[in-house]
Amino acid sequence: MPQDPYAQNLEEISQPPSLAHPFGTDFFGRDLFSRILYGGRLSLTIGIVVTFFAVVIGTIIGMVSGYFGGWPDAALMRFVDVMLGFPRLFILLTVIGFTRPSFGLMLAVLSLFSWMEVARIVRAEVLTVRERLYVKSAVALGLSRRRVLFRYIFPNILSPIIVSATLMVGSVIVIESGLSFIGMGVQPPDASWGTILNQGFQDLAGAWWITLFSGLAIVVTVIGFNLVGDGLRNILDSKTGVRES
Amino acid sequence: MDSGERAPGNRRLTERFEEVSAFLFRRLIGIVPVVLIGATLIFIIVHLAPGDPTTIFLDPNAGANTREQIAERFGLDRPLATQYLKWLSGVIVHFDFGNSFSTGRPATEMIVEALGPTLILTGFSLIFGILIGTLLGIFAAIREGRAFDKTISAVMLFFYSMPSFLIGVLLLGLFAVRLDWLPSSQMTSLFHEQLSFNGRIVDSIRHLILPVTTLGVSFSAVFFKYIRGSMVESLHSNYILAARARGVSSGKIFFKYSLRNSLLPLISTIGLSLPMLFSGALIVEVVFSLPGMGRVMFYAALARDYPVIIAAGSLAFLSVVLGNLLADILYMVADPRIRLKGRSS
Numbered sequence: 001m002p003q004d005p006y007a008q009n010l011e012e013i014s015q016p017p018s019l020a021h022p023f024g025t026d027f028f029g030r031d032l033f034s035r036i037l038y039g040g041r042l043s044l045t046i047g048i049v050v051t052f053f054a055v056v057i058g059t060i061i062g063m064v065s066g067y068f069g070g071w072p073d074a075a076l077m078r079f080v081d082v083m084l085g086f087p088r089l090f091i092l093l094t095v096i097g098f099t100r101p102s103f104g105l106m107l108a109v110l111s112l113f114s115w116m117e118v119a120r121i122v123r124a125e126v127l128t129v130r131e132r133l134y135v136k137s138a139v140a141l142g143l144s145r146r147r148v149l150f151r152y153i154f155p156n157i158l159s160p161i162i163v164s165a166t167l168m169v170g171s172v173i174v175i176e177s178g179l180s181f182i183g184m185g186v187q188p189p190d191a192s193w194g195t196i197l198n199q200g201f202q203d204l205a206g207a208w209w210i211t212l213f214s215g216l217a218i219v220v221t222v223i224g225f226n227l228v229g230d231g232l233r234n235i236l237d238s239k240t241g242v243r244e245s
Numbered sequence: 246m247d248s249g250e251r252a253p254g255n256r257r258l259t260e261r262f263e264e265v266s267a268f269l270f271r272r273l274i275g276i277v278p279v280v281l282i283g284a285t286l287i288f289i290i291v292h293l294a295p296g297d298p299t300t301i302f303l304d305p306n307a308g309a310n311t312r313e314q315i316a317e318r319f320g321l322d323r324p325l326a327t328q329y330l331k332w333l334s335g336v337i338v339h340f341d342f343g344n345s346f347s348t349g350r351p352a353t354e355m356i357v358e359a360l361g362p363t364l365i366l367t368g369f370s371l372i373f374g375i376l377i378g379t380l381l382g383i384f385a386a387i388r389e390g391r392a393f394d395k396t397i398s399a400v401m402l403f404f405y406s407m408p409s410f411l412i413g414v415l416l417l418g419l420f421a422v423r424l425d426w427l428p429s430s431q432m433t434s435l436f437h438e439q440l441s442f443n444g445r446i447v448d449s450i451r452h453l454i455l456p457v458t459t460l461g462v463s464f465s466a467v468f469f470k471y472i473r474g475s476m477v478e479s480l481h482s483n484y485i486l487a488a489r490a491r492g493v494s495s496g497k498i499f500f501k502y503s504l505r506n507s508l509l510p511l512i513s514t515i516g517l518s519l520p521m522l523f524s525g526a527l528i529v530e531v532v533f534s535l536p537g538m539g540r541v542m543f544y545a546a547l548a549r550d551y552p553v554i555i556a557a558g559s560l561a562f563l564s565v566v567l568g569n570l571l572a573d574i575l576y577m578v579a580d581p582r583i584r585l586k587g588r589s590s
Contacts, residue, residue: 078279081279081569082279082282082283082286084517084520084565085279085283085520085562085565085566085569086283086286086287086520086558086561086562086565087520087521087523087524087527087561087565088520088524089523089524089527089528090523090524090527090542090557090558090561091290093527093542093543093546093554094287094290094291094294094546094554094558095290095294096546170406174406174408175524177408177411178408178410178524178528181408181410181528182528182531182543184546197411197414200414201414201532204414204417204418204422205418205422205423208418208423211414211415211418212415215407215411215414215415218407218408218411219403219406219407219411222406222407223402223403223406226402226405226406227402
């Protein structure tokens with residue numbers, strides 16, 4: 001049933017939902033259902049790619065900070081404070097608003113301003129795991145720092161990282177949709193869910209279905225990631241896990 | 246400070262007071278370098294970001310000569326380091342961020358004007374969000390696992406997962422476009438000045454209802470999640486079990502034992518979520534065409550108006566840092582156990 005999301009059909013402009021077009025059509029006569037399916041590719045790609053890079057950066061910084069302590073820790077945490085002070089949207093507005101919005105630039109800026117939370121979580125986890133006996137005995141055995149970090153500490157801090165990564169995908173999708181909504185993210189004719197929402201907003205009185213369905217796509221997806229994240233936390237976190245059993 | 250008043254003995258109280266004021270002093274001093282670094286980073290990002298402000302004022306066919314003249318007028322022809330030093334001395338000595346490229350007015354003046362609507366919007370929304378979120382969170386935690394809790398939690402998860410501007414667009418579509426009950430944009434009507442005093446108040450309130458509801462619902466979902474989570478966790482802890490075993494009444498357990506311990510994380514949550522709240526307010530302002538910081542930043546970015554965007558960014562940064570400090574102070578007032586010396590990093 002999905003059709004070409006870019007195919008314009010001027011005989012079917014702004015049609016309400018019907019059997020032929022389950023989500024209706026927009027004011028170029030394009031099938032909204034197909035556009036939302038294709039938009040999902042962009043929104044999800046951005047969410048997952050940005051999360052991946054943010055988690056990698058955050059994990060490295062958090063592990064260095066937590067394991068080595070001392071001045072590297074103090075400097076890195078101060079840096080995290082500074083980065084957290086920037087409202088992410090402001091930076092995106094500045095950098096993207098100044099140039100022609102591009103897909104790669106948006107990925108880069110979003111990743112560079114999303115890793116701080118992960119870094120904090122990882123650091124706190126490393127601080128506790130570092131004191132465990134098995135880590136101490138590994139150090140006492142004279143294993144190299146790299147081996148201790150990656151074979152003894154990293155596997156044991158993996159679950160909070162997975163949980164926060166899952167939750168982060170949802171929040172990145174929200175931010176991307178906001179950017180595209182104000183016209184600074186994905187540019188037409190390409191369309192993420194935010195871009196489609198913006199289109200709907202411009203014709204709110206005439207074609208409510210554009211806003212409704214593109215909005216629903218965002219909400220359902222983000223709820224999904226949030227539920228999976230919360231569920232994973234309940235399973236992986238020993239503290240809540242004990243309570244539930 | 247307040248928390249000390251209950252502590253027995255005057256000596257402890259003065260000690261506590263000295264401790265707190267020393268801590269405050271240290272933190273306030275600590276803010277200065279952080280804010281300077283932040284403002285410097287903003288300056289660098291803005292100046293290094295691709296795009297040239299001079300092109301905005303010219304048609305594409307204009308010669309290089311005209312372009313150079315404009316660059317000279319804005320001081321953009323000098324090396325970045327010189328520009329930076331000039332800017333920095335202006336900021337430190339006169340608190341002068343330079344004049345806007347597009348309007349020619351001082352950047353600080355434009356921002357102070359735009360600050361009013363933003364503060365009104367976020368202020369009311371924050372009160373709305375904290376009240377609704379906390380109350381629902383408490384009652385959901387008390388009835389954990391029952392129908393009430395499940396319903397409210399599902400509804401709140403829905404709003405938590407929804408971008409705030411989407412709530413705004415839906416409310417706007419329903420109440421302003423479809424039903425035409427409330428105005429869709431601006432802080433006041435066009436004929437605002439001609440109204441009586443009461444009429445003006447009603448007019449302003451009518452304009453605020455939709456944006457404040459939008460942000461307020463969005464905030465309340467965030468606060469609900471935290472308050473419910475931490476209440477549920479504390480209700481399952483051993484000291485609550487011990488209190489129950491001793492026969493302490495349920496009401497006392499909920500409000501005196503559990504709630505007190507749960508309000509602490511809320512305080513730091515509010516402080517830490519300030520950047521997020523700020524970003525939400527910016528887009529909601531764009532949706533409802535409010536003349537606030539969001540619009541100023543949005544148009545300054547489009548026009549590559551360096552002085553305005555740097556000033557706005559620095560202010561946003563400062564407010565976030567101050568918010569975090571405030572959260573730390575409130576946290577300390579609420580919980581005397583927190584050891585001050587360890588908290589500086």
